[in-house]
Amino acid sequence: xxxxxxxxxxxxxxxxxxxxxxxxxxxxxxxxxxxxxxxxxxxxxxxxxxxxxxxxxxxxxxxxxxxxxxxxxxxxxxxxxxxxxxxxxxxxxxxxxxxxxxxxxxxxxxxxxxxxxxxxxxxxxxxxxxxxxxxxxxxxxxxxxxxxxxxxxxxxxxxxxxxxxxxxxxxxxxxxxxxxxxxxxxxxxxxxxxxxxxxxxxxxxxxxxxxxxxxxxxxxxxxxxxxxxxxxxxxxxxxxxxxxxxxxxxxxxxxxxxxxxxxxxxxxxxxxxxxxxxxxxxxxxxxxxxxxxxxxxxxxxxxxxxxxxxxxxxxxxxxxxxxxxxxxxxxxxxxxxxxxxxxxxxxxxxxxxxxxxxxxxxxxxxxxxxxxxxxxxxxxxxxxxxxxxxxxxxxxxxxxxxxxxx
Numbered sequence: 273x274x275x276x277x278x279x280x281x282x283x284x285x286x287x288x289x290x291x292x293x294x295x296x297x298x299x300x301x302x303x304x305x306x307x308x309x310x311x312x313x314x315x316x317x318x319x320x321x322x323x324x325x326x327x328x329x330x331x332x333x334x335x336x337x338x339x340x341x342x343x344x345x346x347x348x349x350x351x352x353x354x355x356x357x358x359x360x361x362x363x364x365x366x367x368x369x370x371x372x373x374x375x376x377x378x379x380x381x382x383x384x385x386x387x388x389x390x391x392x393x394x395x396x397x398x399x400x401x402x403x404x405x406x407x408x409x410x411x412x413x414x415x416x417x418x419x420x421x422x423x424x425x426x427x428x429x430x431x432x433x434x435x436x437x438x439x440x441x442x443x444x445x446x447x448x449x450x451x452x453x454x455x456x457x458x459x460x461x462x463x464x465x466x467x468x469x470x471x472x473x474x475x476x477x478x479x480x481x482x483x484x485x486x487x488x489x490x491x492x493x494x495x496x497x498x499x500x501x502x503x504x505x506x507x508x509x510x511x512x513x514x515x516x517x518x519x520x521x522x523x524x525x526x527x528x529x530x531x532x533x534x535x536x537x538x539x540x541x542x543x544x545x546x547x548x549x550x551x552x553x554x555x556x557x558x559x560x561x562x563x564x565x566x567x568x569x570x571x572x573x574x575x576x577x578x579x580x581x582x583x584x585x586x587x588x589x590x591x592x593x594x595x596x597x598x599x600x601x602x603x604x605x606x607x608x609x610x611x612x613x614x615x616x617x618x619x620x621x622x623x624x625x626x627x628x629x630x631x632x633x634x635x636x637x638x639x640x641x642x643x644x645x646x647x648x649x650x651x652x653x654x655x656x657x658x659x660x661x662x663x664x665x666x667x668x669x670x671x672x673x674x675x676x677x678x
Contacts, residue, residue, distance in 0.1 A: 323632020
Protein backbone atom coordinates (compact mmCIF):
# COMPACT_ATOMS: atom_id res chain seq x y z
CA UNK A 273 0.00 0.00 0.00
CA UNK A 274 1.32 3.41 -0.96
CA UNK A 275 1.72 6.27 1.48
CA UNK A 276 0.29 9.61 0.32
CA UNK A 277 0.80 13.13 1.60
CA UNK A 278 -1.20 13.97 4.70
CA UNK A 279 -1.07 10.88 6.89
CA UNK A 280 -1.23 7.13 7.06
CA UNK A 281 -2.84 5.43 4.09
CA UNK A 282 -2.68 1.90 5.45
CA UNK A 283 -5.96 0.35 4.33
CA UNK A 284 -6.37 -1.76 7.47
CA UNK A 285 -5.93 1.26 9.72
CA UNK A 286 -8.47 3.15 7.62
CA UNK A 287 -10.92 0.25 7.95
CA UNK A 288 -10.39 0.39 11.73
CA UNK A 289 -11.02 4.15 11.72
CA UNK A 290 -14.24 3.72 9.74
CA UNK A 291 -15.20 0.94 12.17
CA UNK A 292 -14.69 3.22 15.19
CA UNK A 293 -16.68 5.93 13.43
CA UNK A 294 -19.60 3.56 13.02
CA UNK A 295 -19.32 2.50 16.68
CA UNK A 296 -19.74 6.12 17.79
CA UNK A 297 -22.47 6.60 15.18
CA UNK A 298 -24.47 3.71 16.63
CA UNK A 299 -23.70 4.61 20.23
CA UNK A 300 -25.07 8.14 19.70
CA UNK A 301 -28.08 6.72 17.86
CA UNK A 302 -29.06 3.74 20.00
CA UNK A 303 -28.75 5.22 23.49
CA UNK A 304 -32.16 6.79 22.83
CA UNK A 305 -33.73 3.31 23.00
CA UNK A 306 -32.51 3.13 26.61
CA UNK A 307 -33.01 6.80 27.52
CA UNK A 308 -36.58 6.77 26.23
CA UNK A 309 -37.63 4.71 29.27
CA UNK A 310 -36.71 7.68 31.52
CA UNK A 311 -37.94 10.26 28.99
CA UNK A 312 -41.31 8.49 28.85
CA UNK A 313 -41.75 8.94 32.59
CA UNK A 314 -40.51 12.55 32.70
CA UNK A 315 -42.72 13.72 29.82
CA UNK A 316 -45.64 11.35 30.64
CA UNK A 317 -45.71 9.72 27.17
CA UNK A 318 -47.57 6.66 25.91
CA UNK A 319 -46.11 3.92 23.65
CA UNK A 320 -47.28 5.64 20.46
CA UNK A 321 -45.40 8.84 21.42
CA UNK A 322 -42.30 6.80 22.28
CA UNK A 323 -42.54 5.15 18.85
CA UNK A 324 -42.70 8.60 17.25
CA UNK A 325 -39.51 9.68 19.06
CA UNK A 326 -37.69 6.52 17.99
CA UNK A 327 -38.94 6.91 14.41
CA UNK A 328 -38.25 10.64 13.95
CA UNK A 329 -34.52 9.98 13.59
CA UNK A 330 -35.07 7.34 10.92
CA UNK A 331 -37.34 9.58 8.83
CA UNK A 332 -34.62 12.16 8.22
CA UNK A 333 -31.93 9.48 8.10
CA UNK A 334 -33.80 7.71 5.31
CA UNK A 335 -34.41 10.98 3.45
CA UNK A 336 -30.68 11.73 3.56
CA UNK A 337 -29.48 8.39 2.16
CA UNK A 338 -29.74 9.08 -1.59
CA UNK A 339 -28.57 12.73 -1.33
CA UNK A 340 -25.77 11.55 0.98
CA UNK A 341 -24.69 8.92 -1.54
CA UNK A 342 -24.82 11.39 -4.40
CA UNK A 343 -22.80 13.97 -2.45
CA UNK A 344 -20.25 11.28 -1.59
CA UNK A 345 -19.76 10.32 -5.24
CA UNK A 346 -19.68 14.01 -6.21
CA UNK A 347 -17.51 15.52 -3.45
CA UNK A 348 -15.58 12.51 -2.18
CA UNK A 349 -15.80 10.44 0.98
CA UNK A 350 -13.57 12.62 3.19
CA UNK A 351 -15.71 15.78 3.15
CA UNK A 352 -18.97 13.95 3.71
CA UNK A 353 -17.57 11.82 6.55
CA UNK A 354 -16.16 14.78 8.47
CA UNK A 355 -19.26 16.98 8.12
CA UNK A 356 -21.54 14.10 9.00
CA UNK A 357 -19.68 13.50 12.27
CA UNK A 358 -19.73 17.19 13.19
CA UNK A 359 -23.47 17.62 12.60
CA UNK A 360 -24.62 14.46 14.37
CA UNK A 361 -22.39 15.19 17.39
CA UNK A 362 -23.85 18.69 17.78
CA UNK A 363 -27.40 17.35 17.83
CA UNK A 364 -26.47 14.53 20.20
CA UNK A 365 -25.55 17.25 22.70
CA UNK A 366 -28.73 19.20 21.86
CA UNK A 367 -30.83 16.13 22.73
CA UNK A 368 -29.91 16.70 26.36
CA UNK A 369 -31.55 20.15 26.21
CA UNK A 370 -34.94 18.84 25.00
CA UNK A 371 -37.89 20.23 26.97
CA UNK A 372 -40.92 18.58 25.32
CA UNK A 373 -42.07 15.89 22.93
CA UNK A 374 -42.01 18.33 20.00
CA UNK A 375 -38.49 19.51 20.76
CA UNK A 376 -37.30 15.90 20.92
CA UNK A 377 -38.90 15.12 17.56
CA UNK A 378 -37.24 18.13 15.91
CA UNK A 379 -33.80 17.49 17.44
CA UNK A 380 -33.87 13.80 16.54
CA UNK A 381 -34.93 14.67 13.00
CA UNK A 382 -31.95 17.03 12.57
CA UNK A 383 -29.67 14.46 14.21
CA UNK A 384 -30.76 11.96 11.55
CA UNK A 385 -29.84 14.36 8.75
CA UNK A 386 -26.34 14.56 10.20
CA UNK A 387 -25.86 10.81 10.42
CA UNK A 388 -27.39 10.23 6.99
CA UNK A 389 -24.17 10.84 5.08
CA UNK A 390 -21.98 8.37 6.98
CA UNK A 391 -23.10 5.00 5.54
CA UNK A 392 -22.50 5.83 1.87
CA UNK A 393 -19.33 7.78 2.61
CA UNK A 394 -17.88 4.91 4.66
CA UNK A 395 -18.62 2.43 1.87
CA UNK A 396 -17.04 4.84 -0.61
CA UNK A 397 -14.05 4.95 1.73
CA UNK A 398 -13.70 1.19 1.37
CA UNK A 399 -13.80 1.56 -2.41
CA UNK A 400 -11.14 4.30 -2.15
CA UNK A 401 -8.70 2.10 -0.24
CA UNK A 402 -9.45 -1.52 -1.18
CA UNK A 403 -9.25 -3.35 -4.53
CA UNK A 404 -12.56 -4.68 -5.83
CA UNK A 405 -12.04 -8.31 -4.79
CA UNK A 406 -11.37 -7.27 -1.16
CA UNK A 407 -14.29 -4.89 -0.80
CA UNK A 408 -17.11 -7.33 0.08
CA UNK A 409 -15.13 -8.81 2.97
CA UNK A 410 -13.97 -5.37 4.15
CA UNK A 411 -17.58 -4.15 3.99
CA UNK A 412 -18.75 -7.08 6.14
CA UNK A 413 -16.07 -6.31 8.73
CA UNK A 414 -17.07 -2.65 8.73
CA UNK A 415 -20.77 -3.36 9.12
CA UNK A 416 -20.18 -5.66 12.09
CA UNK A 417 -19.54 -2.38 13.94
CA UNK A 418 -23.29 -1.69 13.75
CA UNK A 419 -24.05 -4.58 16.05
CA UNK A 420 -21.16 -3.87 18.39
CA UNK A 421 -22.52 -0.31 18.57
CA UNK A 422 -25.96 -1.68 19.42
CA UNK A 423 -24.38 -3.76 22.17
CA UNK A 424 -22.32 -0.86 23.48
CA UNK A 425 -25.29 1.50 23.73
CA UNK A 426 -27.22 -0.19 26.58
CA UNK A 427 -24.00 -1.09 28.40
CA UNK A 428 -22.94 2.56 28.37
CA UNK A 429 -26.34 4.23 28.62
CA UNK A 430 -27.91 2.26 31.49
CA UNK A 431 -25.27 3.03 34.16
CA UNK A 432 -24.79 6.60 32.89
CA UNK A 433 -28.52 7.31 33.14
CA UNK A 434 -28.65 5.72 36.57
CA UNK A 435 -25.77 7.81 37.95
CA UNK A 436 -25.96 11.10 36.03
CA UNK A 437 -29.38 11.25 34.36
CA UNK A 438 -30.35 10.96 30.70
CA UNK A 439 -29.59 14.60 29.86
CA UNK A 440 -25.98 14.50 31.08
CA UNK A 441 -25.51 11.22 29.24
CA UNK A 442 -26.27 12.92 25.89
CA UNK A 443 -23.89 15.79 26.71
CA UNK A 444 -21.01 13.41 27.45
CA UNK A 445 -21.35 11.04 24.50
CA UNK A 446 -21.88 13.95 22.11
CA UNK A 447 -18.39 15.20 22.94
CA UNK A 448 -16.89 12.01 21.49
CA UNK A 449 -17.52 13.56 18.09
CA UNK A 450 -14.71 16.07 18.67
CA UNK A 451 -12.12 13.30 18.97
CA UNK A 452 -13.59 11.43 16.01
CA UNK A 453 -13.55 14.54 13.80
CA UNK A 454 -9.88 15.16 14.59
CA UNK A 455 -8.98 11.55 13.78
CA UNK A 456 -10.68 11.67 10.37
CA UNK A 457 -9.19 15.08 9.59
CA UNK A 458 -5.66 13.87 10.29
CA UNK A 459 -5.70 10.30 8.97
CA UNK A 460 -8.46 9.88 6.40
CA UNK A 461 -6.98 11.33 3.20
CA UNK A 462 -7.77 9.17 0.16
CA UNK A 463 -6.14 9.95 -3.17
CA UNK A 464 -9.27 11.72 -4.39
CA UNK A 465 -8.86 14.35 -1.65
CA UNK A 466 -5.36 15.35 -2.82
CA UNK A 467 -6.08 15.42 -6.55
CA UNK A 468 -9.18 16.70 -8.39
CA UNK A 469 -11.40 14.07 -9.99
CA UNK A 470 -11.37 14.17 -13.79
CA UNK A 471 -14.93 12.93 -14.07
CA UNK A 472 -17.15 13.00 -11.01
CA UNK A 473 -20.52 12.83 -12.76
CA UNK A 474 -22.91 10.27 -11.31
CA UNK A 475 -25.14 8.29 -13.77
CA UNK A 476 -28.14 8.25 -11.44
CA UNK A 477 -30.68 7.39 -14.16
CA UNK A 478 -28.80 4.24 -15.15
CA UNK A 479 -28.34 3.31 -11.51
CA UNK A 480 -32.00 3.77 -10.55
CA UNK A 481 -33.16 1.66 -13.51
CA UNK A 482 -31.24 -1.37 -12.24
CA UNK A 483 -33.90 -3.80 -10.98
CA UNK A 484 -31.38 -5.83 -9.01
CA UNK A 485 -30.52 -2.76 -6.93
CA UNK A 486 -34.18 -2.31 -6.01
CA UNK A 487 -34.64 -5.98 -5.11
CA UNK A 488 -31.66 -5.76 -2.76
CA UNK A 489 -33.25 -2.60 -1.34
CA UNK A 490 -36.61 -4.32 -0.72
CA UNK A 491 -34.84 -7.32 0.84
CA UNK A 492 -32.95 -5.07 3.24
CA UNK A 493 -36.00 -2.87 3.88
CA UNK A 494 -38.00 -5.85 5.13
CA UNK A 495 -35.01 -7.19 7.10
CA UNK A 496 -34.51 -3.67 8.43
CA UNK A 497 -38.07 -3.71 9.81
CA UNK A 498 -37.00 -6.67 11.95
CA UNK A 499 -33.64 -5.11 12.83
CA UNK A 500 -34.90 -1.71 13.93
CA UNK A 501 -38.09 -3.03 15.48
CA UNK A 502 -36.13 -5.27 17.82
CA UNK A 503 -33.30 -2.83 18.56
CA UNK A 504 -35.78 -0.02 19.31
CA UNK A 505 -38.27 -1.94 21.47
CA UNK A 506 -36.28 -4.72 23.14
CA UNK A 507 -35.15 -2.48 26.06
CA UNK A 508 -38.78 -1.55 26.82
CA UNK A 509 -39.94 -5.15 26.23
CA UNK A 510 -37.40 -6.55 28.69
CA UNK A 511 -38.42 -4.09 31.39
CA UNK A 512 -42.19 -4.05 30.84
CA UNK A 513 -42.96 -7.60 29.66
CA UNK A 514 -40.08 -9.52 31.26
CA UNK A 515 -39.85 -7.49 34.48
CA UNK A 516 -36.16 -6.52 34.39
CA UNK A 517 -34.64 -3.53 36.16
CA UNK A 518 -32.58 -0.93 34.30
CA UNK A 519 -29.11 -2.43 34.87
CA UNK A 520 -30.22 -6.00 34.12
CA UNK A 521 -31.92 -4.80 30.96
CA UNK A 522 -28.73 -3.03 29.89
CA UNK A 523 -26.79 -6.29 30.15
CA UNK A 524 -29.33 -8.51 28.39
CA UNK A 525 -30.09 -5.94 25.68
CA UNK A 526 -26.38 -5.79 24.86
CA UNK A 527 -26.02 -9.54 24.24
CA UNK A 528 -27.67 -9.65 20.76
CA UNK A 529 -25.35 -6.92 19.53
CA UNK A 530 -22.26 -8.71 20.82
CA UNK A 531 -23.22 -12.11 19.39
CA UNK A 532 -24.29 -10.63 16.05
CA UNK A 533 -21.21 -8.43 15.81
CA UNK A 534 -18.98 -11.48 16.29
CA UNK A 535 -21.05 -13.39 13.72
CA UNK A 536 -20.65 -10.53 11.23
CA UNK A 537 -16.85 -10.80 11.49
CA UNK A 538 -17.14 -14.31 10.06
CA UNK A 539 -20.16 -13.69 7.84
CA UNK A 540 -18.18 -11.94 5.11
CA UNK A 541 -15.68 -14.80 4.96
CA UNK A 542 -18.47 -17.39 4.96
CA UNK A 543 -20.28 -15.58 2.15
CA UNK A 544 -17.11 -15.27 0.07
CA UNK A 545 -15.92 -18.84 0.72
CA UNK A 546 -19.10 -20.88 0.35
CA UNK A 547 -21.80 -18.67 -1.20
CA UNK A 548 -20.04 -16.86 -4.04
CA UNK A 549 -22.77 -16.12 -6.63
CA UNK A 550 -25.30 -17.73 -4.25
CA UNK A 551 -25.79 -14.63 -2.12
CA UNK A 552 -29.58 -14.59 -2.45
CA UNK A 553 -29.88 -18.04 -0.88
CA UNK A 554 -27.60 -16.99 1.96
CA UNK A 555 -29.84 -14.00 2.71
CA UNK A 556 -33.11 -15.96 2.33
CA UNK A 557 -31.96 -18.75 4.65
CA UNK A 558 -30.88 -16.19 7.24
CA UNK A 559 -34.27 -14.47 7.26
CA UNK A 560 -36.11 -17.80 7.45
CA UNK A 561 -34.18 -18.79 10.56
CA UNK A 562 -34.50 -15.28 11.98
CA UNK A 563 -38.31 -15.37 11.75
CA UNK A 564 -38.43 -18.81 13.33
CA UNK A 565 -36.28 -17.82 16.32
CA UNK A 566 -38.23 -14.58 16.76
CA UNK A 567 -41.42 -16.60 17.17
CA UNK A 568 -39.73 -18.87 19.70
CA UNK A 569 -38.40 -15.82 21.58
CA UNK A 570 -41.70 -14.12 22.38
CA UNK A 571 -43.65 -17.35 22.98
CA UNK A 572 -41.10 -18.80 25.40
CA UNK A 573 -41.96 -18.71 29.10
CA UNK A 574 -38.29 -19.11 30.06
CA UNK A 575 -36.29 -15.89 30.20
CA UNK A 576 -33.02 -17.72 29.50
CA UNK A 577 -34.48 -19.50 26.46
CA UNK A 578 -36.03 -16.26 25.21
CA UNK A 579 -32.66 -14.52 25.35
CA UNK A 580 -31.00 -17.41 23.48
CA UNK A 581 -33.68 -17.24 20.77
CA UNK A 582 -33.34 -13.45 20.53
CA UNK A 583 -29.60 -13.76 19.99
CA UNK A 584 -30.07 -16.43 17.31
CA UNK A 585 -32.74 -14.31 15.62
CA UNK A 586 -30.33 -11.38 15.32
CA UNK A 587 -27.38 -13.56 14.23
CA UNK A 588 -29.29 -15.11 11.33
CA UNK A 589 -30.79 -11.76 10.34
CA UNK A 590 -27.25 -10.51 9.85
CA UNK A 591 -26.93 -12.83 6.81
CA UNK A 592 -29.22 -10.48 4.88
CA UNK A 593 -27.28 -7.52 6.26
CA UNK A 594 -24.02 -8.95 4.94
CA UNK A 595 -25.48 -9.54 1.48
CA UNK A 596 -27.08 -6.09 1.30
CA UNK A 597 -23.73 -4.36 1.79
CA UNK A 598 -21.39 -6.88 0.14
CA UNK A 599 -23.23 -7.73 -3.09
CA UNK A 600 -23.30 -4.15 -4.47
CA UNK A 601 -19.49 -4.06 -4.32
CA UNK A 602 -19.50 -7.00 -6.74
CA UNK A 603 -21.98 -5.58 -9.23
CA UNK A 604 -21.41 -1.81 -9.06
CA UNK A 605 -18.40 0.27 -10.02
CA UNK A 606 -16.52 2.47 -7.56
CA UNK A 607 -17.89 5.50 -9.44
CA UNK A 608 -21.47 4.87 -8.30
CA UNK A 609 -21.00 2.80 -5.15
CA UNK A 610 -21.82 5.72 -2.83
CA UNK A 611 -25.12 6.38 -4.61
CA UNK A 612 -25.94 2.65 -4.80
CA UNK A 613 -25.37 2.25 -1.07
CA UNK A 614 -27.47 5.36 -0.49
CA UNK A 615 -30.43 3.77 -2.28
CA UNK A 616 -30.06 0.47 -0.40
CA UNK A 617 -29.59 2.09 2.98
CA UNK A 618 -32.56 4.38 2.30
CA UNK A 619 -34.66 1.21 2.36
CA UNK A 620 -33.20 0.08 5.68
CA UNK A 621 -33.66 3.49 7.28
CA UNK A 622 -37.18 3.89 5.94
CA UNK A 623 -37.74 0.63 7.80
CA UNK A 624 -36.22 2.26 10.86
CA UNK A 625 -38.86 5.00 10.62
CA UNK A 626 -41.80 2.67 10.01
CA UNK A 627 -40.98 -0.19 12.37
CA UNK A 628 -40.81 1.55 15.81
CA UNK A 629 -43.84 3.67 14.91
CA UNK A 630 -46.01 0.75 13.76
CA UNK A 631 -44.92 -1.39 16.70
CA UNK A 632 -45.73 1.46 19.08
CA UNK A 633 -49.28 1.73 17.73
CA UNK A 634 -49.75 -2.06 17.84
CA UNK A 635 -48.52 -2.22 21.44
CA UNK A 636 -50.80 0.70 22.42
CA UNK A 637 -53.87 -0.81 20.74
CA UNK A 638 -53.36 -4.40 21.90
CA UNK A 639 -51.61 -3.68 25.21
CA UNK A 640 -49.25 -6.51 24.31
CA UNK A 641 -45.99 -7.00 22.41
CA UNK A 642 -47.15 -10.19 20.65
CA UNK A 643 -48.91 -8.48 17.76
CA UNK A 644 -45.87 -6.28 17.18
CA UNK A 645 -43.62 -9.34 16.95
CA UNK A 646 -46.01 -11.02 14.46
CA UNK A 647 -45.63 -7.89 12.33
CA UNK A 648 -41.86 -8.47 12.32
CA UNK A 649 -42.29 -12.12 11.33
CA UNK A 650 -44.44 -11.09 8.35
CA UNK A 651 -41.67 -8.74 7.24
CA UNK A 652 -39.16 -11.60 7.47
CA UNK A 653 -41.26 -13.45 4.89
CA UNK A 654 -41.22 -10.42 2.58
CA UNK A 655 -37.43 -10.24 2.85
CA UNK A 656 -37.13 -13.92 1.87
CA UNK A 657 -39.27 -13.39 -1.25
CA UNK A 658 -37.28 -10.32 -2.32
CA UNK A 659 -33.95 -12.12 -1.83
CA UNK A 660 -34.99 -15.12 -3.92
CA UNK A 661 -36.14 -12.82 -6.75
CA UNK A 662 -32.61 -11.46 -7.34
CA UNK A 663 -31.18 -12.84 -10.59
CA UNK A 664 -27.72 -12.85 -12.12
CA UNK A 665 -28.86 -10.75 -15.06
CA UNK A 666 -29.52 -7.87 -12.69
CA UNK A 667 -25.77 -7.26 -12.48
CA UNK A 668 -24.57 -4.05 -14.11
CA UNK A 669 -21.81 -4.32 -16.68
CA UNK A 670 -18.97 -2.29 -15.28
CA UNK A 671 -15.46 -1.52 -16.51
CA UNK A 672 -12.61 -2.78 -14.37
CA UNK A 673 -11.55 -0.18 -11.81
CA UNK A 674 -8.26 1.49 -12.71
CA UNK A 675 -8.20 4.09 -9.94
CA UNK A 676 -7.51 1.86 -6.98
CA UNK A 677 -5.08 2.99 -4.32
CA UNK A 678 -3.84 -0.51 -3.58
